[in-house]
Amino acid sequence: MTDESDSPMTDTDSTTTGPLTAEALTADSAFTLPGFFDALADGRLLAARCTDCETHMLPPRPACYACGSRAVTLSEQPRTGEVVSYTSVNRPPSAFEHLAPITVAVVELDSSARLTGRVAAPLEDLAIGDRVELEVRDPEDVGIDPAFDLSYEAEWPVHVFERA
Known part of the structure; x- marks a missing residue:
């Protein structure tokens, strides 16, 4: 940042x-x-x-x-923060099926703003209070089929939290 x-x-x-x-x-x-x-x-x-x-x-x-x-x-906003809540999504939308199960967390950024997003870690490896950092990726790099995008989403990046 x-x-x-x-x-x-x-x-x-x-x-x-x-x-x-x-x-x-x-x-x-x-x-x-x-x-x-x-x-x-x-x-x-x-x-x-x-x-x-x-x-x-x-x-x-x-x-x-x-x-x-x-x-x-x-x-x-800062890209770093800590996990305040998390869960697993076992039946995600079609575009994300190949990533299941998906760990999703609510992250309180260092500014106190909160953002929900996918975490690149298995559920059992994550805990409340873990430090994470937001990464922005191209959907195709994550393997998301562009055919699933709505017309206005075609250029939208994917945000993923990585454990810090």
């Missing part, structure tokens, strides 16, 4: 304020799922932060789900 002073996206950058009207929210906005994955493909993990109640939202949203405020900003 880059030093925040070198990052073009920080909480103090006024250009990252959330869209205040429906017309201001575009399909490629960083406050939408496609915008989140575009940033991830560019190597940036972004979260929204409500400036009224301090809730982190990852992936970003244009309004806070805790208090409803539209006073949200974007901030670059």
Whole structure:
């Protein structure tokens, strides 16, 4: 991760304020799922932060789900954190069948934002409190058949947590 002073996206950058009207929210906005994955493909993990109640939202949203405020900003997130919950998915969606069973965890990043994702470790090798780091991969490198993608997902990367 880059030093925040070198990052073009920080909480103090006024250009990252959330869209205040429906017309201001575009399909490629960083406050939408496609915008989140575009940033991830560019190597940036972004979260929204409500400036009224301090809730982190990852992936970003244009309004806070805790208090409803539209006073949200974007901030670059660390890729490291710790496992706070985890489970195994034994019957995943078709595109991921060959990876079953899949270990999935809720990870609290070092910023306190939480992100759910696949962990590249067997369930029995993982524990609450384990340190992990987010890796971004091309879906084809993971063996995910592009035929399963929806049209707007074709360029989306896959995020996977590796044990640190």
